[in-house]
Amino acid sequence: MFTDPDAYERYVGRWSRRLAPLFVDFSRLVDGTRVLDVGCGTGALASAVLAAHPRCRVVGIDPSPGYVAYAKTHCNQNCEFETGDAQKLRFPDASFDGSVSLLVFNFIPDAAKALAEVRRVTRPGGPVTAAVWDYSDGMRMLRVFFDAAVELNPAAEAADEKHMPHSKQGELGQLWRSGGLQNVEEKGLEIEMIFRSFEDYWAPFLEGTGPAGRYVASLDAAQRKELENRLRERLQPPIRLPARAWAVRGIVP
Numbered sequence: 001m002f003t004d005p006d007a008y009e010r011y012v013g014r015w016s017r018r019l020a021p022l023f024v025d026f027s028r029l030v031d032g033t034r035v036l037d038v039g040c041g042t043g044a045l046a047s048a049v050l051a052a053h054p055r056c057r058v059v060g061i062d063p064s065p066g067y068v069a070y071a072k073t074h075c076n077q078n079c080e081f082e083t084g085d086a087q088k089l090r091f092p093d094a095s096f097d098g099s100v101s102l103l104v105f106n107f108i109p110d111a112a113k114a115l116a117e118v119r120r121v122t123r124p125g126g127p128v129t130a131a132v133w134d135y136s137d138g139m140r141m142l143r144v145f146f147d148a149a150v151e152l153n154p155a156a157e158a159a160d161e162k163h164m165p166h167s168k169q170g171e172l173g174q175l176w177r178s179g180g181l182q183n184v185e186e187k188g189l190e191i192e193m194i195f196r197s198f199e200d201y202w203a204p205f206l207e208g209t210g211p212a213g214r215y216v217a218s219l220d221a222a223q224r225k226e227l228e229n230r231l232r233e234r235l236q237p238p239i240r241l242p243a244r245a246w247a248v249r250g251i252v253p
Contacts, residue, residue: 004209005042005070011204011213013042015141015193016103019131019245020048022189023102026247027129031055033097038086038118038130039063039104043071046079049100054078059096061086086114094123101130103245105172106164115179122252128181131189131247135161136168138244141193145205145212148230153223159215172248181250188244195239198232 005013023045029035031053037046040060049058058075061084062068071081084090086101087110099122108114115128122128133139142161149156166172173186195201208217216224 004207005064005067007204007207007209007213008067009042011207011209012103012141013044015191015243016041016044017048018191018193019189019243020044020102021052022191023100023129023131023245023247024048024052026131026187026189027098027100027127027249029053029056029098029100029127033057034059034095036091036096036099036118036121037061038099038101038114039107040071040081041067041102041104043075043079043081045100045102046071046075046081050076050078059091061089087117089117089121091121093120096122096126098122098127099129103132105130105175106132106135106166111166111175112179115175115181119179119181119252124252126252127249128176128252129247129249130172131245132164132167132172133161134167134169134188134244134246135164137162138188138190138242138246140241140243141201142212144234144241145231148234149215149227152226152230156215159211161211167246169246172246176248176250179250180253182253184248184250186249187247189247190242190244192240192242195235195237195241197237198235198239201235201239201241202228202231 032055037060046058060081068081146160
């Protein structure tokens with residue numbers, strides 16, 4: 001899905017870093033505790049956790065060795081990162097005081113299995129928190145892109161990220177309740193991104209990152225230019241695009 005950490009940072013990593021502090025506030029972690037970062041990616045969430053709670057110890061896992069290597073070089077000494085699968089964690093039961101996951105659960109093949117593992121390694125009374133983008137309507141960067149793509153080519157509907165699991169309001173909450181978490185809370189987290197120019201918006205799509213990037217890579221030169229022109233018509237500078245993520249927090253019984 002995502003393989004190049006530098007391309008990811010240019011594409012949606014900058015959004016993740018803006019969202020991460022809001023998510024940390026929602027998670028209500030306790031300073032000085034041990035925290036698992038599920039799907040740590042390039043380390044945006046771990047950095048935000050430590051900015052708010054500098055005495056925490058964060059252990060991040062991600063299936064991508066490239067992302068793990070990037071995170072290791074961009075986070076401070078209270079972080080550890082390793083390659084790992086959320087569906088099969090190597091950690092002992094109740095070995096973390098809390099667990100967090102930012103913009104990951106919709107990409108996990110068996111989210112229920114991953115949640116069971118995260119619950120297992122989080123101590124009783126500890127919070128388990130996650131957030132995913134609202135791909136149906138709230139992530140305007142992608143909504144504008146796919147609306148234009150589908151207008152030009154109805155077959156693009158199959159690639160539209162609005163079909164992502166657990167990305168609609170209430171879906172993460174249902175997963176958390178089904179997974180046995182208690183005191184489940186849900187909240188929409190909203191940010192805005194300002195693009196310096198149309199090229200600042202468009203160029204990351206040309207690097208093949210994520211479903212939208214892969215769709216652009218599948219087009220021939222003429223089709224790609226047609227999509228670019230359609231988007232230029234809709235996105236006149238200054239380009240200000242809001243984004244919403246759905247966050248959920250539950251307590252291990």
